[in-house]
Amino acid sequence: VFRNKLTFFAAAKISSSFPAPEFPEIAFAGRSNVGKSSLLNALTRQWGVVRTSDKPGLTQTINFFKLGSKLHLVDLPGYGFAYAKEEVKEEWEALVKEYVSTRVGLKRVCLLVDTKWGMKPRDHELIDLMERSQTKYQIVLTKTDMVFPVDVARRAMQIEESLKAKKSAVQPVMMISSKTGAGVRCLRTALANIVKF
Ligand code: GDP
Numbered sequence: 001v002f003r004n005k006l007t008f009f010a011a012a013k014i015s016s017s018f019p020a021p022e023f024p025e026i027a028f029a030g031r032s033n034v035g036k037s038s039l040l041n042a043l044t045r046q047w048g049v050v051r052t053s054d055k056p057g058l059t060q061t062i063n064f065f066k067l068g069s070k071l072h073l074v075d076l077p078g079y080g081f082a083y084a085k086e087e088v089k090e091e092w093e094a095l096v097k098e099y100v101s102t103r104v105g106l107k108r109v110c111l112l113v114d115t116k117w118g119m120k121p122r123d124h125e126l127i128d129l130m131e132r133s134q135t136k137y138q139i140v141l142t143k144t145d146m147v148f149p150v151d152v153a154r155r156a157m158q159i160e161e162s163l164k165a166k167k168s169a170v171q172p173v174m175m176i177s178s179k180t181g182a183g184v185r186c187l188r189t190a191l192a193n194i195v196k197f
Helices: 036-044 086-102 121-132 149-163 184-194
Strands: 006-012 025-030 062-067 071-075 106-114 137-142
Touching: 025 036, 025 086, 036 071, 036 106, 036 137, 036 184, 062 086, 086 106, 086 121, 106 121, 106 184, 137 149
Parallel strands: 025 071, 025 106, 106 137
Antiparallel strands: 006 062, 062 071
């Protein structure tokens, strides 16, 4: 499925403008600058469709992409953007929360966490919400090339330990580097298996 062409087809600032859930969806969430756009590019091997940037917080909408005519990939706005106004932050967060807890056809949320920094309060908040709404999610550690392999393993173990009692968490924690490509194929296979065609 990841060989299909990626096309952007909708952006939503409010839930009433979410497109019809015609295909299964896999969504990507995480703090801004976590490497979400880079991962979407690496997973689909299509560069330029999802914008990457050094300016965190540029994505203020939920962006919907079609992968061929079988699957939607959904780019959720990054949270925790330091420079945004408080009310704007609250709006984005409310939108993300509404999406992950109510979206029909949502098969999996990949919650991206920077390997170096680990999980932050906003990540835990989203996890608690997904547990309450029984949304299946999995943690994807990003930018593994930035830390020593032993620290990547330690971080993954620490997170797996903290997720043990969680019902909607899908194990194991995946580890990727969009820069070197490490772990990307593995994640691609895991995600393709959710929506087996
Ligand atoms: P987003 O805000 O979550 O969409 O993050 P981006 O994909 O735009 O990446 C934010 C910054 O992190 C950019 O400067 C990227 O070049 C960098 N980045 C993303 N993925 C990786 C990675 O796997 N390794 C390294 N070293 N840098 C990365």
